Amino acid sequence: MLSIVVLISGRGSNLQALINALGSAGNIQFSAVIASRDDAAGLQYAQQAEIPTATVSRREFADTDSFSTALKQEIEQSQPALVVLAGFMHILSDEFVQHFADRLINIHPSLLPKFRGLNTHRRAIAEGVTEHGASVHYVNEELDGGPIIAQTIIDVRATDSIDELAARVLAQEHLLYPTVIQWIADGSLQCIDSKITFRGEPLLKPILFESRPETTECV
Numbered sequence: 001m002l003s004i005v006v007l008i009s010g011r012g013s014n015l016q017a018l019i020n021a022l023g024s025a026g027n028i029q030f031s032a033v034i035a036s037r038d039d040a041a042g043l044q045y046a047q048q049a050e051i052p053t054a055t056v057s058r059r060e061f062a063d064t065d066s067f068s069t070a071l072k073q074e075i076e077q078s079q080p081a082l083v084v085l086a087g088f089m090h091i092l093s094d095e096f097v098q099h100f101a102d103r104l105i106n107i108h109p110s111l112l113p114k115f116r117g118l119n120t121h122r123r124a125i126a127e128g129v130t131e132h133g134a135s136v137h138y139v140n141e142e143l144d145g146g147p148i149i150a151q152t153i154i155d156v157r158a159t160d161s162i163d164e165l166a167a168r169v170l171a172q173e174h175l176l177y178p179t180v181i182q183w184i185a186d187g188s189l190q191c192i193d194s195k196i197t198f199r200g201e202p203l204l205k206p207i208l209f210e211s212r213p214e215t216t217e218c219v
């Protein structure tokens with residue numbers, strides 16, 4: 001049984017997708033959902049699924065270190081095997097990241113290492129890229145850094161608005177993140193000392209999901 005704690009900051013659509021896809025998987029337990037804002041809308045999905053919730057409000061802490069320490073203490077009450085950042089929008093301290101090394105993952109709405117940070121869809125359109133997407137990665141001390149596990153690539157259409165592009169990427173996030181966590185739960189995917197193995201082999205490049213009009217496949 002893989003015990004997970006999910007951290008959110010707002011809307012929580014990725015949390016909802018995880019609960020829908022994995023809530024009845026026999027080998028995953030949602031031990032807690034922790035929000036960084038007490039008005040995070042996504043908390044409702046946890047409550048509906050009867051998952052314990054807590055809030056560690058970022059605004060109540062003066063700095064990254066004190067916030068991260070309080071968050072670590074809250075998470076460790078559940079002693080999870082995996083900490084899942086799902087729309088969690090705050091910097092975490094190096095000490096936090098090192099404490100959860102190899103068991104802390106994040107989803108980011110770009111093809112990392114491109115477009116770390118905020119406003120990824122706006123920046124993708126402004127730069128005129130033809131491909132965009134989402135990445136799931138283990139977290140290291142760099143912003144949106146760490147070994148990349150898997151990515152979904154989508155085509156950027158010439159007519160895309162920021163909102164249209166964001167919506168298509170988000171739909172792919174909702175497929176990508178549960179898949180990766182299921183791999184971790186069933187032992188297909190492991191990370192030791194920041195080195196990923198997938199199905200018994202070292203992972204030399206991100207696992208690629210291509211989302212073209214008719215297909216979503218792992219290549």
Ligand code: GAR
Binds near residue numbers: 042
């Ligand atoms: C998602 O697009 C997620 O990839 C992104 O925030 C959104 C949260 O949506 N995360 C980051 O940008 C982290 N760097 P959600 O709250 O509906 O899941």
